[in-house]
Amino acid sequence: MMRACRREPVERTPVWLMRQAGRYLPEYRRIRAQVGFLELCKNPALSAEVMIATVDRLGVDAAIIFSDLLPILEPMGMQLEFLAGEGPVIHNPIREPADVHRLLELDRLDSLGFVMDCVRATRASLDDGIPLIGFAGAPFTLASYCIEGGSSRAWLHTKSLMYTHPSAWHDLMDRLARAVSGYLLAQLDAGAQIVQLFDSWVGCLAPEDYRRFVLPHTRTALAAAAARAPVIHFATGNPALLPLLREAGGSVIGIDWRVELAEAWHTVGYDRAVQGNLDPAVLLSDRDTVRQRTLDVLEQAAGRPGHIFNLGHGVLPQTPVENVLELIATVKGFRLNPPAPASL
Ligand code: CP3
Helix, strand or coil: CHHHHCCCCCCCCCECCCCCCCCCCHHHHHHHHHCCHHHHHCCHHHHHHHHHHHHHHHCCCCEECCCCCCHHHCCCCCCEEEECCCEEEECCCCCCHHHHHHCCCCCCCHHHHHHHHHHHHHHHHCCCCCCEEEEEECHHHHHHHHHHCECCCCCHHHHHHHHHCHHHHHHHHHHHHHHHHHHHHHHHHCCCCEEEEEECCHHHCCHHHHHHHCHHHHHHHHHHHHCCCCEEEEECCCHHHHHHHHHHCCCEEECCCCCCHHHHHHHHCCCCEEEEEECHHHHHCCHHHHHHHHHHHHHHCCCCCCEEEEECCCCCCCCCHHHHHHHHHHHHHCCCCCCCCCCC
């Protein structure tokens, strides 16, 4: 995994999955029957155990800390709750320019100590050869939660604030970017070897708006971590943003399934590694289809060093576990250039 991040040759393509620990796993559902989701995130020993058990069960090549994008917003003044069946809700959203000051500076990370404890606990129990990925939400995706107050399909409150009040928007994004930058560094200090930035909702923007309203802030969020470790920069929904994601930063660019991997890599440039990009819904089909579609993605990488196999977005809760295992076995069994047979 570390070599692939640096585009060095590897004996096989590394694989891990976004949302690899989650509701599709019966053992995760058993734990969640006892503990609320935020409570689980705030219990470093238990959240580390959830991820270690998942890595052992799946045999993946990387672990990501078990946490979420949104807990960073609590010490910044947002009232966060995860409602069963609905997902995250923020009870005091930011809607007007005058609300932006309510998003507090995150100058001390003590209040997120449980995340750094989770990094330490996971790293301590993880096999030496398996890197641990820390992560954060990107400024745009975090801003959209602060403004919408939860998940959204059209991001109209977010776009209204952005277009109507650009200086309040930049103030909000700057607060988030500096918080994320410090948060990623703290995870590296605690022992994460890689960090991933999730810009899950930024695909709703046109490229020129990304350039103007998002790119400078994402660059701020990533720069300090990028000087110390591989950074995976992931977004979904709009392949036209790929050249701009590259410009904003990241030694690895995460690719969703709406573009072919070969084309995406050509657009991003071969001087960056790529991660992706099987449609998570393929895992709802049968094992033969999973195997074939996994091979299709592997072949698109054309043996170039610097491909990390992943889905184009997180594992869906309805996914059969045996299809996930089939995917992983397919990636691990794949050799583009098989080594010459040993002479007798
Ligand atoms: O990848 C992993 O296994 C590690 C853990 C992880 C979670 N969330 C656990 C989680 C990671 C890396 C995330 C990131 C995250 N969280 C993202 C970015 C990835 C993406 O999907 O785009 C986003 C947008 C969130 C915000 C979030 N968290 C939503 C919208 C929801 C509710 C919808 C859903 O899919 O459940 C969550 C809850 C959440 N985060 C769960 C898990 C395991 C389910 C909680 C439960 O047990 O009910």
